[in-house]
Amino acid sequence: MSEQAWEDAEEGEPGMDLDVERVEDISSQASCATRAIPWVANDHDLIKGLYKKYRSPGLPEAERERLVTEMVRVLDAHVQAEEEVLCPALAKESEIGEFAREHALSVDSSLRLLLCDLTAMRAGAEGFGAKLEQLMAVFFQHMAEEEHALPVLRGAVGADELLELGSRFKAVKDDALARPPHPPTPPVHA
Numbered sequence: 001m002s003e004q005a006w007e008d009a010e011e012g013e014p015g016m017d018l019d020v021e022r023v024e025d026i027s028s029q030a031s032c033a034t035r036a037i038p039w040v041a042n043d044h045d046l047i048k049g050l051y052k053k054y055r056s057p058g059l060p061e062a063e064r065e066r067l068v069t070e071m072v073r074v075l076d077a078h079v080q081a082e083e084e085v086l087c088p089a090l091a092k093e094s095e096i097g098e099f100a101r102e103h104a105l106s107v108d109s110s111l112r113l114l115l116c117d118l119t120a121m122r123a124g125a126e127g128f129g130a131k132l133e134q135l136m137a138v139f140f141q142h143m144a145e146e147e148h149a150l151p152v153l154r155g156a157v158g159a160d161e162l163l164e165l166g167s168r169f170k171a172v173k174d175d176a177l178a179r180p181p182h183p184p185t186p187p188v189h190a
Contacts, residue, residue, distance in 0.1 A: 043078040065123040077176035085169045
C-alpha cells in the first residue's frame, strides 16, 4: 500500500485493501479479549507499535529497516511460542479442539511464509511495501481470530494452568529472542 493509499485509508476512504478503521476496531477488540492472556496481548501491542512507528512520515530508511527487523524478530518468536504452547492447549482444551488448533497453525504458517519472504527483501526493494502490508493484514486477522479463541481457552483452564501456559509461552519466546538474528523458520505445518 502506498503512502498516499495509507493516508487515504486512515482518513476513511472507501475501497482500500487494508481498512485502517476496521483494523483499529479489530485491534481494540482483540486487545480487550486477549487481555485474558496478557502475554499474547503484550506482543500484539508491541508489533502494532513498531508498525505504527514504521508508518511515520519522514522516517529515515535505516530506521525503517531497523523497525522491520524488530517486527519480524518479535513476530517470529511470538508465532513460535503460539505453535509450541497455545496451539496444543487449544486442541486439548477448546470446545472446538483440533479445528481451532489446525486453523491457528494455518494462520501462523501464513505469517511465517510472509516473514520469510519479507526477510529476503531489502526495505526499499520493489514489492517490499506490498509484502509488509500483506503481512500486517494477516497479523490483524490473526489478532481478530484470537479475540474468539483465547477467551475460550482461558475459560477452559484453571488459573494454575493459565499461569503455566504463560510461563511456557514466555520461555519459548524469550529463547527465540535470545538467539542471534536469523531469517524466520519456514512453516512446518503448511
